Amino acid sequence: MPFTKTCFILFLLVSAIYLWLISGLPVPLLAHAAHDDQLYLIGAVNILSGNWLGDYSDLTLLKEPFYSVWLAFNFMLGTPILFAQGVLYVVAGAVFIKSIAPYVRQQGIRLFLYIFYLFNPMIYTMNQTRMVREGLFVPLTVLIVSMTLIWFNRRNQRWTARIYLAIGLGLVLLCFWITRMEGIWILPIFPFILIVLIWTQCREKGFSWTLLKREAGLALLPIVIVYTGLHLVAGINYLKYGVYDVVELKQLEFKSAYGALSRVKHSGERFIGIPREAREKVYEVSPAFRELEPYLEGLSGQSWAREGCTTNKINPCDGKIRSTHFVFALRNAVSLAGHYRSAPEARKYYARLAEEINTACDKKLLECHAPRSTLAPVFHWKYVGETVDKMWDAIQFLFSLQDISVTYGSSTGNFALTEFFAEIIHSQIYLNQSQLLIRGKIISNVQAIKTVYIADPSNPEGRFTIETREIKGSDAQNLQSSASKIRFDLQTNCVTNKCQMIILGENGEIARIPFSELMKGYESHGLKIEINYVIKNEHLNSAGKYKTPFIIQMLKTIGELYRIGIPFLAWPALLLFFICLGRAVATRSFNELLMINCILLTAISCRLLLLSYCTVTSFPGLVTRFVAPVYPLFLLFCGLCLIDGGSQIWGIYKKTKN
DSSP states (O other): OOOOHHHHHHHHHHHHHHHHHHHTSOBOOBTTOTTTHHHHHHHHHHHHTTOTTOSOOTTTTSSOSHHHHHHHHHHHHTOOHHHHHHHHHHHHHHHHHHHHTTTOOOHHHHHHHHHHHHTOTTTTSGGGGSSSTHHHHHHHHHHHHHHHHHHHHTTTSOHHHHHHHHHHHHHHHHHHHTTOTTGGGGTTHHHHHHHHHHHHHHHHHOOOHHHHHHHHHHHHHHHHHHHHHHHHHHHHHHHHHSOOOSOGGGOHHHHHHHHHHHTBOOSOOTTOSSOHHHHHHHHHHOHHHHTTHHHHSSHHHHHHHHHHHHHTTOSSOOOOOOHHHHHHHHHHHHHHTTOOSSHHHHHHHHHHHHHHHHHHHHTTSSOBOSOOOOSSOOOOTHHHHHHHHHHHHHHHHHHHTTTOOOSOOOOBSOHHHHHHHHHHTTOOBOOSSSEEEEEEEEEESSSOEEEEEEEOTTOTTOBOEEEEEEEOSHHHHTSOSOSEEEEEEEEESOOSTTOEEEEEETTEEEEEEEHHHHTTOEEETTEEEEEEEEEEEOSSOTTHHHHHHHHHHHHHHHHHHHHHHHHHHHHHHHHHHHHHHHHHHHHTOOOHHHHHHHHHHHHHHHHHHHHHHHHHHTSOOOSHHHHGGGHHHHHHHHHHHHHHHHHHHHHHHHHHHO
8 A cells, every 4th residue: 555645745754854864974984994995985986987996906806896886876976975875775665665565554654664764773873884885785685675575565467567676686686796795695585485475376376387487487587687797797807807706705716725725724713714823834835825924924914913903802912813804914915925916817826826735735744624615714513503602692782782883983094085085975074083284394404304293192002193295396406405305294183282293214213392392383403394384174074063963963862762772672573473473383374474574584594693603703793884784674573573463462352352
């Protein structure tokens, strides 16, 4: 039953309010994140310039390309990125509400369920508004589930009318598949809905081979579209880079090399699939891997070890490269060794590496597990029980809406890059707190200047320089003769008088100057600093000083209401689901709402199971960013369980009363 005019106006009004709120948030842009925000934005810039994903490096084919395509498409539309992603989320929700309309006829209930879905706080929490794939992955997830339900609803229409739906589902599934690499978790809903559809058709019309062939043929169409689309992307990569792969993490040679490394037996430590102990064994038997030793055991490896410690909150850092980061450490080491000059060369190197290690295993030069070609850790049966136990933590994490963070964000990266990326996404970005932009010149007669940076004496571990840019050329030549002379632009988020400018020369520190002295200009002992200007940028521009705090406070309040209220709704909803399921099994009478809830629960369970296994074996998977795709499904599941359970209880009450 379609909405009446009044309900439709309310539907549009609520959607408009949501879009106004979500698009009013500045974007926390981590422009320094070479494997995330920066990677997707640079990909978008290259696509816009007609250069596909850009010149080849170890990062080019690291991740699926669709988010970069989406950013490029949005740039051409000229809309703020959070608004565009908000529109997609609104559309996905509207399609879902349309899919349940035949079974939830009360318009007010459908509208309330839509509002409940729409203001899901995990959509606008801090990590979800970054320029990472989850902003697109979440609405695509809802859209896939919604279109699958409409597929079921239209089971009695002519097959020619359902072809368009099959094509649309195939295209959305293709976009989903080339957004993140773990799209497999959504697949179990398809055989489920297909079995239910055929069973329902047979019950309504009787079994026939014609029916079976028709449904199988229609179900095959989305598969063909996804298969064709993947080969199209692989073909583009082949023409551009010389390898027929969508993403290199799924490349046979890379998986074989990683699998060969991980099959080498070692004393064993959770979350460290390829420890130094195993690497040292491989260095002795593999010339290819020995090329990487200076990098994996040097500064590059140490850097990735620190990243792993930060992710896993290990302090002090133990210096071990964890499984989450070893993939990147390996690729970075291969790049430093000079094997990423071209994609075919990188593939050839990984094939050689896999062959050398596997040959050493076959010759018993290394003690190894069975041959493997995968990025997954070596399986142990104990992981099964631990994953089941971890599922309880996953359920609690989901039900409690942990990690809601609607607050002022920050951006990182140099000023020029963040400003450039802000133009690409047509959005206001958070500045990294307040910032100072300082322009001036330094003349040193003591020694040549090597580095200039800002430091906070109360935090000796941190440097607070965001960007330092030397300006040479004719301006520098006009300065008087000296050991070193530079003009500089310096950007920093250290803005108090306790901050200091540190000037380092080739022979050590030249000077350490407090801001209180620096701003007036400085001259002493053969060193002269002239300040041309100092500009202070607040973390919000003038246009956002009033609007943004209001929006953040509104969304923060909504998020807190969800966090408090959801547990009181979710547990009764889950109980009602199992009561309805038990009653349906006992009476052999299954209604459509129960079927929809089974599909939603299947998708939720598959995602949580995958993340629980990852948490047990590889990395902390139970975080908002990874759980995000199931939150809208979870809210819809809770709402529909309460509707279905309440309807059945009311029906039983009416019967007993009569």
